[in-house]
Amino acid sequence: MAQRSFVVRVPCTSSNIGPGFDVLGLSLSMYLKLYVEVDASRTELRVPQLRYSGQGAEDAPLDPYRNLITRVALYVLRVNGATQFPVGVSIHVVNDIPFGRGLGSSGAAVVAGLLLGNELGELHIPRDRLLDYALMIERHPDNVTAALIGGFVGSYLLELSGQDAETTKVPLSEVLPEYPPDAGASWGRDPPTPPHNIGHYIRFGWAPEIKVIAIVPHFEVLTAEARRVLPDAYAKHDVVFNLQRLAVLTTSLARSPPDVHLIFQAMQDRVHQPYRKHLIPGLPRILASVTPTTHPGLLGICLSGAGPTILALATDNLEHIAQTICAEFAKESITCDVQFLDVIEQGATVEQN
Template identity: 60%
Template structure:
């Protein structure tokens, strides 16, 4: 009999002001995989057929060894001596997460791929163990941890011993070989060490929602990282550490303290250096405040950008309209959404 299931993975926003590469927040835009396993079908390459709707539908590959989701799944399966999808698998991808906008689209894809392999291969991996596979591919734990575990999370990668360090720095092209490498490339890729990453879930005040202002242009993480300095002053690092220490507790308190949160979301590590990549960024971050816009708690760049994330308790449309107007002065059109934390993270739903 055919078997059907759904995998849902939330988008995520990383950094949240001072928490560069440290904190992430899962939010309520969901990547969905609608999967059907049908043993009666045959002749499909890698036993996997992909269909797609939503963001990126025109451009993203449909081949199992090229699409990030199914390439990730094949990597995990090969780590368990399974060369291809074990039975003909129809994967319908529904993706409403904007690509290249700082909302964790690639992190969600990696998480979805690992969960797909776990389900299709009946591997019985826990979420914690699945995170190890995610972190072999996505080396920054903030987005993938939020997407997998849900809620507002802090995370880090542990220091590994010398043998594990050899595995830790494996390039993406070797873990997920390109199709041109041939069917034997990556035949038995190295399994990740246990417990690469560690995380903790913070609380979140029930009143707080996130307004995502999403500009109509993409900004790659690589380009956004390229403008960051290699070294930081102790003064700037202390500035961020002090605020992050306050922010992770301030966002748990009800009612939220707007003045405390707004100041705690200031940053000197990544946002100042990315202003040249995002028209109007500096003015937006400085001009929209709790005093000028009641209901606002804090404002920041979402991940690598260009999306702006404004945390607020009410007055969402007014806050969004102000940011939209400032982007419009720079000739940038935007969409906007009010989002809530996705507390449970990635989900597997048997049908």
């Protein structure tokens, strides 16, 4: 088609829900959106023209060979035999997801790039196969799976062997190279094709009474730093503690009406939150003082991803819960934004205009 337009919508995500470190992901109603126009008559646009608004707009690279979204799209195209972008592409990125706050901003960008490349190339790659592409780029499955598939999901990586295992170990710099400004059809070698079934997932239920509050402090926690503070080995009793609660949590969040005591106890964690508390001022006090006893309607509270966002699950008194957590951060001279979010069952979408 000489002219067409479409919209890519990718929800934000929360991961590491309670004891579900690197396992659980939750798709939520705050979005990264791409408004895309393709006009083949605009031959002056040899590469996509990018503009940004919303969160991070002042820092986002507008060079499509540097921008994460368009680099991912180009990866999808190149793997499928299209050596460069189509002519005449313009993209307006509208981003509501804050960077570095534990709400899956990088995972959303990866998924947006996958859907963009799939649509620009008219490749018709199915959703489960796109997950393989995502896991070649984002090696932790929880955020990208939730963003792509939607809802409340558990995911894991398979133990691959032979050439498939070697392919998944290809450095990210070779999967998503930083292209030179004059990159074209003949640039570089072909990128690695993702093996099939790098990871698998399952969708859990979510009780309709359970609402989500995201308290977003005005500072960033770098994922690399949050990973660095975790230990290389854990005591057996801490691993068992998390496994016991994880097994209970995934079922209890689907039951209606929710069991407050069961969920609150099952949201406890000993694998990542204790080691990251010094990165987030006030976190130990918040986790200890905001409970269903002090705040009726609260079901559970945890870090979202690596933080610093706090995720609270509740059926009632959402404003009061949010105000209390914000007040605790204020004691550390930290201001916050509050988002009251819904769980999104659909995941990322492409809508034709």
